[in-house]
Amino acid sequence: MRKFLKRLLFLDLIEGLVVTFRSQHPKHIYTEQYPAQSPKVAERYRGAPRLNINPENGETLCIACNLCALACPEALIVVGSERNEQTRRKELTTFTYDTSRCMFCGLCEDACPVDALELTQDFELATYTREGQIWDRQMLEEGPRPKQYKF
Amino acid sequence: MAETFLDSSELVLNMGPQHPSTHGVLRVVLRLDGEKVMGTECIIGYLHRGVEKIAENRTYQMFAPYVDRMDYVAAVSNGLGYCLAVEKLLNVEAPPRAQTVRVALTELNRIASHLIWLGTHALDIGAITPLFYTMREREEILNIFEKYCGARLTTHAFRIGGLQYELYDGFEQDVSAFCDMFPARIDEYEELLSGNRIWVDRLTNIGVLNAAQCKQYGVTGPLLRAAGVRWDLRKAQPYSGYENYDFEIPIRENGDTYDRYIVRMQEMRQSVRILRQAIKRIEPGPIMAKVPKVIKPPVGEAYVSIEAPKGELGYYIVSDGSTQPYRVRVRPPSFVNLQALEPMAKGALVADIVAIIGTIDIVLGEVDR
Ligand code: SF4
Numbered sequence: 001m002r003k004f005l006k007r008l009l010f011l012d013l014i015e016g017l018v019v020t021f022r023s024q025h026p027k028h029i030y031t032e033q034y035p036a037q038s039p040k041v042a043e044r045y046r047g048a049p050r051l052n053i054n055p056e057n058g059e060t061l062c063i064a065c066n067l068c069a070l071a072c073p074e075a076l077i078v079v080g081s082e083r084n085e086q087t088r089r090k091e092l093t094t095f096t097y098d099t100s101r102c103m104f105c106g107l108c109e110d111a112c113p114v115d116a117l118e119l120t121q122d123f124e125l126a127t128y129t130r131e132g133q134i135w136d137r138q139m140l141e142e143g144p145r146p147k148q149y150k151f
Numbered sequence: 152m153a154e155t156f157l158d159s160s161e162l163v164l165n166m167g168p169q170h171p172s173t174h175g176v177l178r179v180v181l182r183l184d185g186e187k188v189m190g191t192e193c194i195i196g197y198l199h200r201g202v203e204k205i206a207e208n209r210t211y212q213m214f215a216p217y218v219d220r221m222d223y224v225a226a227v228s229n230g231l232g233y234c235l236a237v238e239k240l241l242n243v244e245a246p247p248r249a250q251t252v253r254v255a256l257t258e259l260n261r262i263a264s265h266l267i268w269l270g271t272h273a274l275d276i277g278a279i280t281p282l283f284y285t286m287r288e289r290e291e292i293l294n295i296f297e298k299y300c301g302a303r304l305t306t307h308a309f310r311i312g313g314l315q316y317e318l319y320d321g322f323e324q325d326v327s328a329f330c331d332m333f334p335a336r337i338d339e340y341e342e343l344l345s346g347n348r349i350w351v352d353r354l355t356n357i358g359v360l361n362a363a364q365c366k367q368y369g370v371t372g373p374l375l376r377a378a379g380v381r382w383d384l385r386k387a388q389p390y391s392g393y394e395n396y397d398f399e400i401p402i403r404e405n406g407d408t409y410d411r412y413i414v415r416m417q418e419m420r421q422s423v424r425i426l427r428q429a430i431k432r433i434e435p436g437p438i439m440a441k442v443p444k445v446i447k448p449p450v451g452e453a454y455v456s457i458e459a460p461k462g463e464l465g466y467y468i469v470s471d472g473s474t475q476p477y478r479v480r481v482r483p484p485s486f487v488n489l490q491a492l493e494p495m496a497k498g499a500l501v502a503d504i505v506a507i508i509g510t511i512d513i514v515l516g517e518v519d520r
Pocket residue numbers: 071072073074075076077101102103104105106107108109
């Protein structure tokens with residue numbers, strides 16, 4: 001009988017509605033308005049790659065050891081190097097990084113012995129072309145140069 | 152076919168692969184007699200990426216990020232299973248600190264996976280609201296993952312032999328804040344669903360799978376436990392120190408869709424219990440065992456299975472002594488559990504197929520690999 005009354009009075013539905021209305025309070029709003037309001041990603045976030053340069057003299061930190069290219073499961077890093085005849089050291093010439101194939105696993109930055117290659121907190125990687133996804137050395141050092149459209 | 156008053160013939164209907172309620176790219180061929188399902192056939196492979204073959208061309212460390220892409224809802228569990236299998240081949244064991252952190256992260260991941268299941272399952276049945284709430288709680292878990300390892304979904308959190316990343320400051324506080332907040336949220340979901348007449352009527356006695364059928368099909372995980380079998384690999388074959396944690400295996404008797412819902416809700420509460428114990432036990436110490444830079448396991452084979460959120464997840468690795476595995480075979484829980492669709496769906500109504508697919512909790516990335 002009580003069960004019947006409960007069913008008749010829609011108590012089970014009212015119970016659910018109470019929960020719904022409890023969450024209507026503006027304090028509980030959880031949605032982020034993305035382009036206007038950029039989320040704060042964590043410090044360890046694995047996003048866009050960057051080749052670090054020495055802030056004092058602007059030289060690259062990379063020693064062209066090729067370890068990152070060897071560690072990458074997708075083999076998408078290509079390190080070009082040249083032997084400097086005076087110092088008898090390898091020097092970095094080109095560095096390409098194909099972000100379209102990258103899965104941001106972080107194995108390359110773990111492999112780097114001098115912390116030259118780093119995955120940063122930047123996550124806005126969209127481009128208009130496939131070629132735009134292949135980052136060259138300049139782009140890796142200075143960051144991507146997004147096309148600006150004026151309206 | 153029996154003669155009917157209005158002459159009817161069997162209708163073959165394709166459900167999927169773009170159907171929103173098949174949870175991915177699953178195609179189910181339904182044979183219908185009116186509203187009644189006479190038979191089902193699953194057509195899979197739309198998301199096949201050849202993960203097992205990729206393993207043969209990668210070194211052991213390199214393959215670790217790929218396993219995250221199988222069950223992407225529970226990437227941490229996948230990573231744990233793979234790392235444990237390679238560690239067994241190498242005969243090393245992760246240090247205690249690493250093991251405790253692994254337990255904490257996999258339990259968080261179990262909750263995240265069940266939350267996704269709950270939200271989408273409820274959505275399929277017509278309750279839209281729980282999805283928003285479960286996503287909100289899952290966000291908290293993903294934030295912890297992001298702070299810990301830098302990725303939210305395909306985490307690559309564990310490495311062979313232990314962990315790569317040290318815990319960040321405030322990990323314990325974050326997890327205990329989650330543990331304090333979360334049980335009240337489970338109550339909220341139960342308030343929305345457990346007593347709701349539509350929910351109860353649409354789930355009870357739908358997709359019944361008894362214990363004998365479960366064993367016959369090799370079904371594991373919450374489906375098996377809802378049929379009354381107390382089988383959980385965390386208790387049956389403890390790994391990563393699960394034997395030291397105090398928790399229960401929730402079971403139910405009927406093996407219908409409603410019981411599976413109850414079992415998973417209980418499991419989330421048990422996971423919170425494990426989490427509370429785990430964060431108290433994190434002790435200082437190394438996080439990486441002594442593992443050579445170039446991993447070359449001795450010739451041999453190893454099978455390790457763990458209790459993933461969806462059931463038994465097994466990794467079978469054959470080593471030929473080189474840096475690359477000779478063969479990696481994955482036993483994905485979703486793939487095996489999906490077989491049970493046929494006996495569950497036979498005789499059901501078309502509208503219940505969605506509920507039955509939802510209750511198996513499949514992830515197509517894992518079914519197809
Ligand atoms: S993040 Fe992973 S996939 Fe991407 S370049 Fe580094 S190692 Fe390769």
